[in-house]
Amino acid sequence: MNMVIFWIDYLIVFSLAILAWSLIIFGFIGPPAVATPRKIILQALAEISLTKDAFLIDLGSGDGRVLAIAQKQYGAFGLGYEINPLLVLWSRLRALLLGVKNIKFKNKNYLKQDWSKADAIYMYLLPKYIPAVVKKIENEGKKGVMVVSQRFAIETWENKLMEEIPRKSNSTFIYKL
Numbered sequence: 001m002n003m004v005i006f007w008i009d010y011l012i013v014f015s016l017a018i019l020a021w022s023l024i025i026f027g028f029i030g031p032p033a034v035a036t037p038r039k040i041i042l043q044a045l046a047e048i049s050l051t052k053d054a055f056l057i058d059l060g061s062g063d064g065r066v067l068a069i070a071q072k073q074y075g076a077f078g079l080g081y082e083i084n085p086l087l088v089l090w091s092r093l094r095a096l097l098l099g100v101k102n103i104k105f106k107n108k109n110y111l112k113q114d115w116s117k118a119d120a121i122y123m124y125l126l127p128k129y130i131p132a133v134v135k136k137i138e139n140e141g142k143k144g145v146m147v148v149s150q151r152f153a154i155e156t157w158e159n160k161l162m163e164e165i166p167r168k169s170n171s172t173f174i175y176k177l
């Protein structure tokens with residue numbers, strides 16, 4: 001019996017070590033995965049008037065916290081696309097441990113997915129990724145979709161800007177299409 005417990009402990013520690021190591025390695029070779037701080041997420045979500053059952057997509061969902069907060073606070077359905085499989089695993093585990101339902105995370109390139117049913121879209125992406133996202137939303141987005149761009153303004157949407165939450169270096173920009 002003691003031997004069984006020893007091996008289970010050993011396996012858990014070994015798996016956690018592999019997971020931690022992979023997160024570090026992927027952090028260096030994959031796209032940067034900086035998470036939006038909780039306080040900023042709460043402020044941003046408060047501005048987009050998410051109703052219960054609204055459908056929110058996070059483009060590059062990182063550790064999944066944006067969707068988890070949106071579900072807990074507003075009851076919104078969430079779908080996150082994330083290219084880093086380890087972050088997808090972590091997001092699912094995190095949601096499970098926190099008991100958050102109605103959010104899903106898919107290990108997919110967001111550019112190849114359908115966003116047409118989203119009531120709101122959240123993104124915290126480097127400026128070089130933004131033009132492709134803008135084009136796709138303009139072509140396929142639902143009329144009236146709310147778009148949150150964390151940290152980086154969308155220059156071509158100046159006339160669609162509903163709200164800016166100014167901060168020293170981490171402002172939030174909210175647009176309505």
Ligand SMILES: C[S@@+](CC[C@H](N)C(=O)[O-])C[C@H]1O[C@@H](n2cnc3c(N)ncnc32)[C@H](O)[C@@H]1O
Pocket residue numbers: 030031032033034035036058059060061062063064065066081082083084087108109110111123124125129150
């Ligand atoms: C700055 S993080 C933001 C994470 C989360 N949205 C947040 O605000 O906390 C950007 C995330 O986008 C992911 N990403 C970048 N390009 C992607 C793509 N084409 N498809 C899916 N995910 C992508 C990265 O792996 C990274 O986790």
